[in-house]
Amino acid sequence: MIRRTASIVAALTGAAFLLAAAPAQDSAGKTLKIVSSLPRTGSANAQTTSMVNGIKMAIEERGGAVDGFTIEYDDMDDASPQKGNWDPAVESSNAKKAIADETVIGYIGTYNSGAAKVSMPLLNKAGLVMVSPGNTYPGLTKPGTGEPNEPAVYRPSGKIGYFRVVPTDDIQGAVACEYCRNDLNAKKVFILHDRELYGKGIADVFKKTAGATGVEVVGFEGIDPKASNYRSLVTKIRAAAPDAVFFGGTTQTNAAQVLKDLRAGGCKVPFMSPDGTFEKAFIEAAGKDNVTKEQGGVFITFGGLPSDQLTGLGAEFVKKYKAKHGVVPEAYAVYGYEAGRVLLDAIDRADKKDRASVLAAVAATKDFTGALGTWSFDENGDTTNKTMSVNTIKDGDFSFLKAVVGGAAKAK
Amino acid sequence: MVRAVAAVEMLATCALSRADSVAAFAHDGALSSWEVFGQQLVTGLSNGMIIALIAIGYTMVYGIIELINFAHGDLCMLGAFFALTVVGALGVDQWGGAGGTAGLVMVLVGTAAFCGSLNWSINWLAYRPLRKASKLSLLVSAIGASFILVNLGLFWGGLPMDVFAGGTSSAAPKAFPALVSSDPAAQIGDVIYSRTDFLVLCVTLPLMVALTYLVRYTKLGKAMRAVAQNPTAAALMGIDVERVIGATFFIGGALGGFATVVYSLYNQTVSFQMGYRMGMDAFIAAVLGGIGNLPGAVLGGLLIGLIRSMSDGYIEARWTNTVVFGILILILVFRPSGLLGAKLREKV
Numbered sequence: 001m002i003r004r005t006a007s008i009v010a011a012l013t014g015a016a017f018l019l020a021a022a023p024a025q026d027s028a029g030k031t032l033k034i035v036s037s038l039p040r041t042g043s044a045n046a047q048t049t050s051m052v053n054g055i056k057m058a059i060e061e062r063g064g065a066v067d068g069f070t071i072e073y074d075d076m077d078d079a080s081p082q083k084g085n086w087d088p089a090v091e092s093s094n095a096k097k098a099i100a101d102e103t104v105i106g107y108i109g110t111y112n113s114g115a116a117k118v119s120m121p122l123l124n125k126a127g128l129v130m131v132s133p134g135n136t137y138p139g140l141t142k143p144g145t146g147e148p149n150e151p152a153v154y155r156p157s158g159k160i161g162y163f164r165v166v167p168t169d170d171i172q173g174a175v176a177c178e179y180c181r182n183d184l185n186a187k188k189v190f191i192l193h194d195r196e197l198y199g200k201g202i203a204d205v206f207k208k209t210a211g212a213t214g215v216e217v218v219g220f221e222g223i224d225p226k227a228s229n230y231r232s233l234v235t236k237i238r239a240a241a242p243d244a245v246f247f248g249g250t251t252q253t254n255a256a257q258v259l260k261d262l263r264a265g266g267c268k269v270p271f272m273s274p275d276g277t278f279e280k281a282f283i284e285a286a287g288k289d290n291v292t293k294e295q296g297g298v299f300i301t302f303g304g305l306p307s308d309q310l311t312g313l314g315a316e317f318v319k320k321y322k323a324k325h326g327v328v329p330e331a332y333a334v335y336g337y338e339a340g341r342v343l344l345d346a347i348d349r350a351d352k353k354d355r356a357s358v359l360a361a362v363a364a365t366k367d368f369t370g371a372l373g374t375w376s377f378d379e380n381g382d383t384t385n386k387t388m389s390v391n392t393i394k395d396g397d398f399s400f401l402k403a404v405v406g407g408a409a410k411a412k
Numbered sequence: 413m414v415r416a417v418a419a420v421e422m423l424a425t426c427a428l429s430r431a432d433s434v435a436a437f438a439h440d441g442a443l444s445s446w447e448v449f450g451q452q453l454v455t456g457l458s459n460g461m462i463i464a465l466i467a468i469g470y471t472m473v474y475g476i477i478e479l480i481n482f483a484h485g486d487l488c489m490l491g492a493f494f495a496l497t498v499v500g501a502l503g504v505d506q507w508g509g510a511g512g513t514a515g516l517v518m519v520l521v522g523t524a525a526f527c528g529s530l531n532w533s534i535n536w537l538a539y540r541p542l543r544k545a546s547k548l549s550l551l552v553s554a555i556g557a558s559f560i561l562v563n564l565g566l567f568w569g570g571l572p573m574d575v576f577a578g579g580t581s582s583a584a585p586k587a588f589p590a591l592v593s594s595d596p597a598a599q600i601g602d603v604i605y606s607r608t609d610f611l612v613l614c615v616t617l618p619l620m621v622a623l624t625y626l627v628r629y630t631k632l633g634k635a636m637r638a639v640a641q642n643p644t645a646a647a648l649m650g651i652d653v654e655r656v657i658g659a660t661f662f663i664g665g666a667l668g669g670f671a672t673v674v675y676s677l678y679n680q681t682v683s684f685q686m687g688y689r690m691g692m693d694a695f696i697a698a699v700l701g702g703i704g705n706l707p708g709a710v711l712g713g714l715l716i717g718l719i720r721s722m723s724d725g726y727i728e729a730r731w732t733n734t735v736v737f738g739i740l741i742l743i744l745v746f747r748p749s750g751l752l753g754a755k756l757r758e759k760v
Contacts, residue, residue, distance in 0.1 A: 043584035081566060084583045084685050195730060222730040226689050229679045231455040232724035238451075238602075239443040256585060260680050264594035266604055284577040287587035287680060 032353060033072040033101065034059070034343060036336075037094040037109035037119065038134075039079035039086045043252050047279045048111060050321075050329045051133055051336030055108060057320065058340030066347045072103070078115055085252050086115040095119035099126040105358050106131065106343045108336070113137030114197045116162070120154040124161045129359040131343050132164040133335035136172065136275070136303055137201050141380040145170050146201070151380070161359055163381040165338045165372065167303040167388065169198070169274070171406035173205025175388045176246065176272055176301045179404070181215050183390075184270050184299070186243035188216045192233075192258060194249035195222040202274045203248030218242050225253035233258075234265035244269050250276030256285035259298065268296040275302040278331045283393060291393040298393045299401070304372060305389050306331055306400050314371035331398075338370050443602045450603035452725040453718070458609045458678065460717020461616040465671035466694035467701070467709035468623065469531075469664030475640045475704035476660045478547060482554040483534060485691015486561035487665060491527040491672040492682040493568045495519050496588055500575030505589035516591050520615065524669035531665025532658050540654065558687075565684035585683035588676040608678050615674050619667060620710060626663070627706065636660055640704070700740055702753020711751060 036055055038048040052075050059071050076094045080087040091110060098104045099122065107123055110116045111134040120140065123130045139146015140154060141162065147153075154162065180186045189210060193203035200222065210217050218240040223230060237245060245262060249255050255277045262271060278300050283291055291298045307318045307329050317337055321329045345368065346361035347353065366376045375385040390401045443451070466488060473481045499505060504515035538553045570582030577584065598605040627633040635656045638646040647653050675690065676682055694709075697716045701708025716736060723735040743751065 041583065043581055045581045045583060081563065081583075221728055224729060224732060226685075227729075227732075228675070228686065228689055228693075229459070230724075230729075231459070232452055232721040233729050235443070235448055235451040235455065236725050239445075239448045241443075251584070254585075256587075257679065257681055260587075264606070264608070264680070266594075280577070281581055281584040285585040285587055285681065287590070289590065290680075 030068075031070045031072055031103055032066070032105045032347065033074060033103040034106045034108060034340070035074040035076055035094075035098045035104055037076045037078045037091060037098075037107065037115075038111045039115075040075070040077035041079040041081050042084040042086075043281050043285075044079075044085070044111060044250075044279070046281055047330045047332050050325075050333035051111070053321065053325060054133075054317070054329065054333040054336030054338075055340040057317070057324070058337050058344060061341075062344055066344055067353070069347075069353055071344070071347075074104075076109075078110060078112075086110065086112045088115070088118045091115040091118045092122065095122040099123065099128055104128065105347060105353065105355060106362075108133060108339050108343065110135060111332075112198065113140060113201075116140055117154070117197070120162050121156050124154060124159070125156050127157065127159075127161065127355050127359060129343070129346075129355065129362050130162045131339045131362065132162070132166070133339040134166060134332055135164055136166055136169045137197050138168040138170040139197075139201070140164075141382050142168065142170070143380075160363065160379075160381050163342075163362055163365075163377050165342060165370075165383050165385075166335050167383060167386050167406065169202040169303075170205050171386055172274055172301050172303050172388060173202040173248075174209045175390070175404050175406045176202075176274065176299075177206045177209035177213065177215065179299065179301070179390050180244050180246065180270075180272060181210075181213055183402075184244055184272075186215060186270070188218045188240070188242045188244075190219040190237050190240055190242035190245045191217060191221070192245065192247045192249070193220075193222050194225045194247075194253035194255075196225070196249070196253060198276060199247075199249035199253060199274075201248070203246065206246050206248065223249075223254070223258065225249070227254070227257075230254075230258050230261040231265055234261050234267050237262070238265065238267050242269060244272060246272045247277075248274060251279060251282040251285060252276075256282055256287075259286050260290050263290045263295050270297045270299055272299045272301070275300065275331065278302045278306075278391065278398065280330070280397075283396060283398075288396045291396070293392075293394075300391045300393075300398070302331055302389050302391060304331070304335070304385075305387060305403060306391060306398060307334065309389065309400050309403070310334060310371065312371075312373070313369065314373075317371045334371050338372055341370060342368060447602045448725065450600070452721045454603065454605055454609055456718035456721030457714065458612045458717070459720060460714035461612050462671055462675050462678065462713075463690075463693045463697050463716050464710040464713025465616050465619065465667050465674070466690055467697040467713045468620075468706060469668045469671075470691075470694050471698040471701070471703055471706060471709040472636075472660050472664040474698065475706075476636060476657055477539070477543075477550075479539065479550050479554060480695070480703075481664075482551070482691065483557035483561055484531075484664070484668060485689070485694065486558045486565070486687035487527055487531055487534070488668045488672040488675070488690050489565050489682075489684060489687030490530065490561055490568070491523045491669045492588070492676045492686065493565055493684075494526045495523045495673050495676055496575050496586060496682050497568075497571075497573065498522055499589055499591070500573050505591055512591065519591070520670055520673050523673045524666040527669030527672065528662040528666035531668070532662040535658060535661040540657075558691075562684060562687065565687070569682075569684055583684060585681050588680045588682050590677070590680055592677055612674050612678060615670055619670055623663070623667070623706065632656070632659060696736065696740055700743060700750055702750025705750065705752045708750055708752035715751075 078086045078091040107130045113135045116135045139150040193200045350357040350361040386406045388404045388406045391398050507515045538557050542550050570579045572579040592607050592611050594606045594608050596604045597607045597610040635651045639656045697712035698709045701712030723732040
C-alpha cells in the first residue's frame with residue numbers, strides 16, 4: 001500500500017514537473033540568461049558591486065536584448081557569511097545551478113582564482129562558456145606556469161571553455177619586482193604571502209624575477225591570514241633589514257593588518273602588494289595614517305589601468321558610470337563591463353543561440369574594440385592585453401604612478 | 413570593581429604622559445640576535461596578556477557551570493564594535509591630551525559594562541533555561557549564540573557611520589583609530605616597548621589583581637567558589653545560585669570587554685570575524701592552564717602568546733598553529749587537566 005502511494009506520488013510529481021517545464025521551454029526561444037558568480041558577501045563586496053554594475057551597464061547598452069533575444073541577468077553570490085569570502089561549496093552549487101538551467105548561455109565569474117578552480121571543470125564538461133573578469137592566477141590557462149596537471153585538469157572535455165579579460169599574475173609579479181628594483185631602488189626584499197593560490201602564485205613570480213634581476217630575497221614566508229597580528233613576524237623582518245616588503249595577498253587575507261603591524265613595529269620601508277588590495281576597503285582597513293609616504297609608502301600593482309587613466313570606450317564607461325551611480329567605479333568595474341560586452345558580442349555573432357555556438361563565438365573573438373583597448377583572446381583563452389599600472393596611495397586615495405606594458409620581461 | 417577602574421585610570425594617565433619625553437625611533441638597520449629575542453618576548457607577553465584576559469572569562473564560566481562558552485570570543489568581537497562606535501560617535505580620537513586619556517578610560521569602562529551586560533543577558537536567555545538539560549544542549553546553545561553574535565557583528569559593521577567607512581561594506585575589516593600611539597614608551601637598544609605594549613600591561617595587570625581579590629576575599633567570591641564546588645550544597649547553604657552565576661557571566665564578560673578594547677588598540681583592527689581567533693586562542697589558553705582555574709588561564713594565555721611569538725620568529729609563521737596545538741597535545745597527554753588544573757573533582 002505504501003509502495004503504491006509512493007509511486008502515485010512520484011507519478012504526480014513527475015507530471016507536475018512536466019507541466020511546469022513545458023511553458024519554460026516555449027519561452028526559452030526568446031530569452032537567454034547570463035549569470036555572474038562573484039563574492040557578494042564579504043569585504044570584496046564594494047569591488048564586486050561595481051563589477052555587477054558594469055555587467056548591467058553592458059546589457060543595458062544593448063537595450064537588454066541581443067539579436068531579438070531578451071537577455072536576463074542573474075547576479076549570484078559565491079561567498080558565505082561564515083567565510084566572509086568565496087566558499088567552494090557555494091561556488092560549486094552556483095555552477096551546477098547555472099548548468100541545470102537551460103536558458104543560461106554564459107557564466108561570468110569568478111573573482112577569486114581559487115573559486116574558478118572549482119567551477120571551471122564543471123562548466124567545461126557542460127560546455128557552458130565562462131568569462132572571468134577577475135581571475136589572474138596563470139595556471140588556470142597557461143601550461144607550464146602552475147602545477148604540472150594545470151590547465152588540463154580544468155578542461156575535462158579537452159576543449160577550451162574558459163576565457164579571461166584580465167592579464168595574469170605572471171606578468172604582474174614581474175612588473176612589481178621590476179618596479180621595486182628600478183624605481184624604489186630596493187636591493188633587498190622581504191616577501192610575504194597568504195598561502196593562497198593567488199597570493200602565493202604572485203609571490204613566487206616576484207621571487208623568481210628577483211632572482212633573475214639581482215634583487216636579494218632576504219625572506220620568503222607564508223602568513224596565517226586569520227592571525228590577530230603579525231608583530232613577531234615584523235621583528236623578524238626588521239632583523240633582516242630589507243629595503244622593501246612585498247605581500248602577495250588580498251585585503252581579505254589580512255594585507256592591511258600586515259601593513260599596520262609593520263608600521264606599528266617600526267618597520268617603515270616601502271610596502272608593495274598586488275591588485276587584490278587595489279580597493280578602497282584596503283585603505284579603510286589600514287587606516288589613513290599607515291598608508292602615507294612618510295610611513296614608507298604603499299605601492300600597488302594592478303593588471304590594467306585605473307579608472308581615471310582609461311581612454312576611449314573605457315573613459316566613456318567611467319563617465320557613464322559616474323553619471324548613473326554617482327561614484328567613481330572601483331578598479332575592476334571595467335572588467336565586469338568588458339566581460340559582459342564580449343559575451344554579448346559573441347551571442348550576437350553566434351549563428352545559433354545555443355551554448356556550443358556561443359562558446360565558439362567567444363573563442364573566435366579577435367581585435368575586439370573594448371573598454372580596455374583593442375584585443376583578442378589567444379589560444380589559451382587569455383586576453384592579449386598586457387597593460388599594467390603601478391599605483392600609490394595619496395591623501396587617503398589611490399593615485400596612479402605609471403603604466404607598464406608587461407610581457408617584455410619574461411617571468412620565467 | 414571601582415578600585416580596579418581607578419587603578420586603570422591612574423596607570424593609563426601615566427602611560428600617556430611619560431611617553432612624550434621618549435625620543436623618536438632610533439632605528440638603524442639590522443637588529444642583533446638578543447634584540448630580536450627581546451622584541452619577540454615583548455610581543456609575546458603583550459599578546460599573551462590579552463589572551464589571558466579573555467581566557468579568564470572562559471575559565472570562570474566553565475568553573476561554575478561546566479560550559480565551554482563558545483560565544484565568548486564573539487562577545488568580545490561585538491564589544492570591539494561597540495567601542496569603535498563610541499569612539500566614532502563622540503570623536504574620542506580627536507580629544508587629545510588629558511581629555512584623550514579620560515576618553516580612553518570611558519571607552520574601556522563603557523565597553524566592559526556593555527560586554528558584561530550582554531554576557532549576563534545571554535546567560536539569562538540562552539543558558540539559564542537549560543540548567544537542568546544535558547551539557548550537550550548547553551554547548552549547542554552556546555554555538556548558536558556565537559552564530560547570532562557573528563551575524564550581529566556583520567550587521568553592525570554595515571551601519572552608515574564614518575568609522576565603518578560609511579557602511580559601504582559591512583564585512584570589511586575596520587581601522588580602529590590609534591587612541592594610543594605605537595611610539596616607544598621605553599627602548600633598550602633596538603628593542604621597543606611601545607606605548608600600546610605599556611597600555612596592555614596597565615589594563616590587564618590591575619584587573620587580574622582585582623579579580624584575584626574578588627574571588628579570594630569577598631563574599632561574592634566565596635559564593636562563586638561554593639557554587640563551583642557544588643551548586644546544590646551551595647543552594648542549601650542559602651546562596652542564590654542563579655544570582656552568582658549571573659554575576660560570574662557579568663564579570664567574565666566585563667573582562668572580555670576590557671580585553672577587546674586593548675586588543676583593538678593594539679591591533680587597530682575590528683572585524684566581525686575576529687571573535688573566532690580571539691575565542692580560540694583564549695580557549696586553548698584556558699585548557700592549557702587547566703580549565704576552571706584562574707591563575708591557570710593567565711599562565712596559559714602568557715604561554716600561548718610567547719609560543720606564538722617565538723614560533724613566528726624562530727620557526728616560520730605557517731608552522732605556528734601546528735606548534736601551538738602540538739604543545740597543547742603534549743601537555744595534555746602528560747597533564748590531562750592542564751598545567752595548574754586540579755585533579756578531577758569527585759562527585760558522589
